[in-house]
Amino acid sequence: MELRHLRYFVTVAEERHFGRAAARLHVTQSTLSTQVQSLEREVGGPVFARTSRRVELTEAGELLLVEARRVLAQADRALSVARCSVNGEIGEVRIGFAGVAVLEGVLPADLRRFHQAHPCVELTLIEQPPAAQIQGVREGTLDIGYSPDLDLDDVGDLVLTRRAGTSLSIAVRRDHPLADATTITATDLMDEKLIVVAADEGDETLLARLQITPGEHSAGIHLVSGSLAVLALAAAGVGVAVVPAPTERITLPDITYRPLHATPTGLDVVTLSRPDELSGPVRAFLGTSVGTES
Structure with a gap:
């Protein structure tokens, strides 16, 4: 059984008419009838009682309508959640940081901009020294690091972006x-x-x-x-x-x-991130920050 079959069935059940349902679905009436017949073969019996003027639900159809609406609502929600994640609208961003990134104002400014644009994304902050941030971003326990440019000799596999300089x-x-x-x-x-x-x-x-x-x-x-x-x-x-x-x-x-x-x-405050990042929320966060890659 396909979701398309359930959508066609629910539309016919709501319109009580194949012609109106076909127009609403932007398909031909013959196509709609074929899809409903396919559904009835899977059910093992009729879900509609057809008359010359109207279409009524059978007892099996009444029961199927309740469950079909639940399935379609859950499918729509699953698609919405996936789209929101791709667009960076929900999910989590895990950030390692050193105190200088907070005191310099870089991290608070980035957090504020991102939260205003994506209020449903969870932000997790972990204070860590540079070496731990590098390891965390590499291993995937962190998504982004905010670090002074100390102890960063071997980060060629990561994206390093200069955010601010300080004395x-x-x-x-x-x-x-x-x-x-x-x-x-x-x-x-x-x-x-x-x-x-x-x-x-x-x-x-x-x-x-x-x-x-x-x-x-x-x-x-x-x-x-x-x-x-x-x-x-x-x-x-x-x-x-x-x-x-x-x-x-x-x-x-x-x-x-x-x-x-x-x-x-002096010191530079830099961000550390992975190249070719796949997470929508992380990509969205990186898009809110402004800096120079090196």
């Missing part, structure tokens, strides 16, 4: 000597214990940007896993924290921020 700052206790300095360079940090966010204990990418070699930095380096941990240690006077400049939006009682000048480069 670096230092965060220190208000009573630290550097708190009153107007100009701070990497050279000024050579005698300071540095606190740096790192994905793991071996991640020293930011230090390389500052042209600081851990083994040659006599004051020591403290690698931690998150922005708040960096600020907590700086507020405790453990050392000087090197942070992306947008971190200055986080206000803590004992912390002051100063710009870090004369560094070779």
Whole structure:
């Protein structure tokens, strides 16, 4: 039994007339009669009692009408759901992110634009370091990553899109000597214990940007896993924290921020995604963001 047979049957049942039903379906009356006869052969008996003026449902036809309407409604819903998914209107987008993407405003802006256009799509956010985002996008546990361009040496199989650039700052206790300095360079940090966010204990990418070699930095380096941990240690006077400049939006009682000048480069916020993405919602999300692929 085909859905077409059920649609023809329901239309005839509603019109109680083959001619009107055929016109409504945009088919010939002979074609409609043939399809109904095919349905009746599958049922094993008549579903209509035909007269010269009118068509009435048999008892089997009355029962079939109830079930046929249910089947057609479910089929229409299944098609609608599939179309909505292809168009990015329903489904889920799983996003890995680093704190700098939030503080820089890139991720919140993208989320807002997408949610306004696709309010029925579920957005799942997971805070992760760059290496974990790369792995998640590759393995399919994440759809998109928002990351600083650190520890991204081997991402040739992914699409990397630059979204924003930012500079670096230092965060220190208000009573630290550097708190009153107007100009701070990497050279000024050579005698300071540095606190740096790192994905793991071996991640020293930011230090390389500052042209600081851990083994040659006599004051020591403290690698931690998150922005708040960096600020907590700086507020405790453990050392000087090197942070992306947008971190200055986080206000803590004992912390002051100063710009870090004369560094070779700052940081870029990038998005990571898969080439040839198949998910409609993910493609729609990527379409709402604006950046430069590399």
